[in-house]
Amino acid sequence: MTLVVVAATILLGVAAKATGSGLACEANWPQCDAGPFNLLPANIPSFYEWFHRFVAMFAGFAIIGSAIAAMRLPNIDKRVAALVVAGMILTPIQVVLGRETVTQYTMDILALHFWTAVLIFVLFTVATVLVWAPRLTSTHVSAALALGAVSVPFHVALSPLVIGDITSYRPSIQMAQYAVTLALLAAVIVATMVGRRHFESNRLTALLSGTSVLAVLTIFLGRRAVMTFNPALDYIYVAVAALLLVVFVVGIQLVRRTASRSSGAL
Incomplete structure (x- = not known):
């Protein structure tokens, strides 16, 4: 609550x-x-x-x-x-x-x-x-990564970079983008913490930790781009967001493979 x-x-x-x-x-x-x-x-x-x-x-x-x-x-x-x-x-x-x-x-x-x-x-x-x-399992890790993967495109789509004119960056759109920001943060926290608890693969845990770093960078750069109206920051923001999306997708695949191997071994 x-x-x-x-x-x-x-x-x-x-x-x-x-x-x-x-x-x-x-x-x-x-x-x-x-x-x-x-x-x-x-x-x-x-x-x-x-x-x-x-x-x-x-x-x-x-x-x-x-x-x-x-x-x-x-x-x-x-x-x-x-x-x-x-x-x-x-x-x-x-x-x-x-x-x-x-x-x-x-x-x-x-x-x-x-x-x-x-x-x-x-x-x-x-x-x-x-x-x-x-009570959280590997399924929740996959779900959190999926939420993160969905959140990233919305975060970019709701930014002034995509919307266009900054005057169109209405209060309702800003609230929606920041709601996506909080969802993105929650997703990487759940994925990282629960993933470390359930998986022993160093590559997977490192990738999950990487999502946290990239998510914070995406949020920071997105906010700075809005506050300073700097075109250079816009491009960096989009590049980092695209990398984060790729990491989310790869993470989903790795989690599913690791989970299937673990269940097969049992």
């Missing part, structure tokens, strides 16, 4: 940025621009910013609650507890960065705010996989 709320917070943050609502609420924080004590939104742009903050508040409570539960419950894996506690430590930092995007809006602060949110998402995704690890 916490993972879902964290993902929702990220996407709502993207919506606030894409609609130009980040400096709505008359640039007040944590208040807005209407209602008692200026706590409520006065217009649609303010609503986007206000609703992002509202959901982020619940995400913060969920993160803190998860960390407290992980520390107190005796049957929780120590690795899971460490991950969610790390997420809890990052939460106040993320809150401060969120405030700074309102009080002194700069691209560097905005980037830190985004990547901190992504890091929290990654920490909780890894923790979730660890919790479910005993």
Whole structure:
């Protein structure tokens, strides 16, 4: 549940940025621009910013609650507890960065705010996989790689490079691309972690690890290309994304072959 709320917070943050609502609420924080004590939104742009903050508040409570539960419950894996506690430590930092995007809006602060949110998402995704690890099989590795292979073309197709004019990069398209981004991250985390658990092939585990590196590069370059409008970055982004797609496809084939050999040996 916490993972879902964290993902929702990220996407709502993207919506606030894409609609130009980040400096709505008359640039007040944590208040807005209407209602008692200026706590409520006065217009649609303010609503986007206000609703992002509202959901982020619940995400913060969920993160803190998860960390407290992980520390107190005796049957929780120590690795899971460490991950969610790390997420809890990052939460106040993320809150401060969120405030700074309102009080002194700069691209560097905005980037830190985004990547901190992504890091929290990654920490909780890894923790979730660890919790479910005993029930995850090689089939889930193939499914995760397939999800990654599907996500890559969509990630590129939803970018301004394919859409064309940057003015056509509407808020709904931006939200869709970032939803694909989160799906891509989750896919490589599941594939890498579960693959290492089930397969002993060095070539396969190295390939699975490579998907993580290439996925992060794809996401980083795609975001930089949008933020800087640099044609050179566009070409590098597409090249890395194409390589990632090839690695996903090869990974699916290797996982299926390795799994079939293992079942045949039994």
